Amino acid sequence: MRIAFFSAAASSALLIAGCTASDLPDQERVVAPILTSEQAFDEFTYARPLEARVTHVALDLDLDFEGRRVEGTATLDVQAAEDATEIVLDSNGLMIGGVTDGLGNELEFTVGEADPDNAEKGEPITVQLGEMTGPELQQVVISYASGPEAEALQWLSPEQTAGGEHPFVFSQGQAILNRTWIPTQDSPGIRQTWEARVTAPEPLTVVMSGISRGDPEPVEDADSDRRAFEFVMNNSVPPYLIAIAAGNLEFAELGPRSGVYAEPEMIEAAAEELGDTEELIDAGIELFGEYRWGRYDMIILPPAFPYGGMENPVMTFLTPTFIAGDRSNNGLIAHELAHSWSGNLTTYASWRDGWLNEGVTSYIENRISEEVYGEQRAEQEYALSYASLEEAVENAGADNPNTAMRSPDEISPFDTVGPAIYDKGTVFLRTVENIVGREEFDAWLTAWFDNHAFQPVTSEMMLADMRENLIGDNPELEEQLMLDEWVYGTGIPDNALAPDPAAFADADAAAQAYAADGNLPEAGAWESWTAASQRRFLENLPETLSDEQLATLNETLRLSESGNNEVLFLWLEAALRNEYDPAVDQARSFLSTVGRNKFVAPLFRAMWETGDWGQPIATDLYARTRGGYHSYTRGNVDEIVGYSNEG
CATH class of the missing domain: 2.60.40.1730 (tricorn interacting facor f3 domain)
Structure with missing residues (x-):
């Protein structure tokens, strides 16, 4: 050693391609409080x-x-x-x-x-x-x-990378x-x-x-x-x-402020998928003020990366699983970019305030998506978020402290259910925006970022700021907003803004028809749907499906051939929970090459909960794949399958 x-x-003087010291933000170090x-x-x-x-x-x-x-x-x-x-x-x-x-x-x-x-x-x-x-x-x-x-x-061996020649x-x-x-x-x-x-x-x-x-x-x-x-x-x-990555990387410029690093084998597809980045940055600036970080670069990591993305300043880390070939998963990019205002610029002082980073960011993500991709896509993504929150509250119970946005002292903040941090925060801010009006809300949120830039914040600080600068001397508005119930209470408050039911009219009608009489959308109609609509349909499939139903689903909708990993994951989850043997080989292949916890843990859970059918498959597969997963993913799957180092 x-x-x-x-x-x-x-x-010393800073020189990078297209950027000099004078271009870089905030050169004088300021000590945060x-x-x-x-x-x-x-x-x-x-x-x-x-x-x-x-x-x-x-x-x-x-x-x-x-x-x-x-x-x-x-x-x-x-x-x-x-x-x-x-x-x-x-x-x-x-x-x-x-x-x-x-x-x-x-x-x-x-x-x-x-x-x-x-x-x-x-x-x-x-x-x-x-x-x-x-x-x-x-x-x-x-x-x-x-x-x-x-x-x-x-640390990844060469075999765990796209190129197969160099470590990572x-x-x-x-x-x-x-x-x-x-x-x-x-x-x-x-x-x-x-x-x-x-x-x-x-x-x-x-x-x-x-x-x-x-x-x-x-x-x-x-x-x-x-x-x-x-x-x-x-x-x-x-x-x-503070984040680091090293590997056999190439760089592709996306615009004057942005670019992407990836292994040579992935750089072309990555650059194509990220072609909207400059437009996304412009949308964020237009909505919520100055971008203070100089550059917005990204790196596509090997598939062992456990998250969709990580908002490391000037170098967002991304999973390759978001690449779909049609930019349909670029809400992920909007989300990580949104952290440039919420989470990175203003950051929770305590892990108990996770919503201040993720919930606020998810709201901004939706607004950026609306600017770049249109109202329909933004409303569909909001509807998916709302449905995720409803499901989480139903599963946990409306009075469960794990559904509070601000984690109470009696639980670990890391036990708070994800939708309470991400989706409940999104619904809360959409609700406030709807009540006070978008123009006034945007002005308040932009001022919040400006006044607390590069500083830690807490829930009590944000609520106090809302009361002083958004509500003012208006007790009726205070009562309408239900601020404390949202932040400190459990479940979903009564004033929550429900999504527009028209957002998924076709997908919801198709899901109801399938549940009622087994009729599937035609292949042509399915392919014309947005990826969000496809996800909506699959998320509303009946829990129990026969082998014949699953075979027809796959044959008609070509689910196992989907290039969108969000869609493919939902197909595999439905197949595995219903003990569908023809999907096992694809699930093995998927779980051997993807380490994103969002996909890995639920698929192992789907197998494990079947009992005698899936547990031997899961045990054998996990013995071969565990070493390639990040510690975060391993910890989640260890708990599902009862893994211990003692065997």
Whole structure:
């Protein structure tokens, strides 16, 4: 293991293709506030930021593909209270080689025990600051390596990539996984600027969620051919948004502000699918104000990536499963772009306020989709979101605390059902918009982003802002909006804005006809439907279907041949829950090549819940595929199939 000390150098001139230092946003680092309200408390960090906090992180790291680790140094700028004697950082399995101040003087440190009641929290690193007291910024330099099982990092063999010749690595830091590869205060309320120098063997390209400082430079003192890549992020961000990926990548320009990285085998299809990106950016700006991040680039990751997308600033991470050939899944791009305002620009201070990121973002996604793709598509996507919320509330129970947007103290925020974070937030804001009027609502939301840019926020802050700047002295409007019931209550409030029933008139009529008498839409009509309409029909299929019905469905609608993975997934789920043998081979192939949790976990659940038919299939398949899934996907499927390391 290479352990070296590195003192971060001052930022040099930034030069990237089509972009110079003067083009980049917010070059002066601004230290974001620390919120002190009860709602801002984050129980998933050991940090005590009011005593001493990290304001900037400088990484100097090597990617070790053979050892499956990153190693090097993290230089932390520290802002400490006058009486502070130590700073507490978050770690989860990091191997610490030593700690010094910025001048190379050794600092005492201890690595504490993990919380027995909260294993994912990891363990604290407590560094004694010595003479580093006072309000001025100081530096702590940590030499370290990530552990062999760092959950944020997924190391892929060449066989797991599209090209099959070179390895690949990517990170997924949300929620609290970045502490497995970066020693810092890993809490969304402790925003930090950062920079990085990362080396990787040729011909691999490194990308990060920061602006590139230029072309890579050869590492002269390396024993093998390695190149160094440098990045900077001068806008303060929550630590989970520091992200990295490296592989055999090509770049395709999409427009003056945007481009996409992908393996050579996928770059053409990726660039074609993302051809609307500049128009989406323009729509976001027109709706909710300035785009403050400079560039909006994306990377198509190998299919093991567990999410649809991750909104890492200036470098959105995307699953290849969204590529359908017709841009029908580009709501995903609208969603990740929308995070440039909600989630990245303003960020929840506590994981209990997940809706402030995802619910607000899903609302903005829908508005951007309306601008670019039209009202019908936006209304259909809203109807799907509303139906998802209704199903979640029905399954969980209307009084279940897991259906509250603001996670109550008695449950883990990570147990809140997804639709309560995403879909309930969308319906809430659509409801408010409908009551107060779009023009007034848009002006308020834009001002919210402007006034809290690059800052942590809480539910109580947003509701207070609504009351002051949207409701004002209008008790009738306050009563109409039911703000507290939406945010802190369970279920779906009575004033929820229902979707237009005409949005899916054809699909809903077809689903009712099929349930009543088995009549299917004609193949020509099916192919003319939007992907959302196809999904709507499939989501409303009867739970129980015979082999004959499934065969007719597939033969008529050609479901197993769909190029849209959202549609293909729904077909496979229906087939597996009904023990349809002809679909098993396709399900095996799908689950062997796709790691997106949205698809993987439900398909394993569909097999498992059949009992004797599906459990042997699932057990055998999971034994072969588990190692290729991200830790997030593994954790979900482990619970479904009862997997344990002991067998």
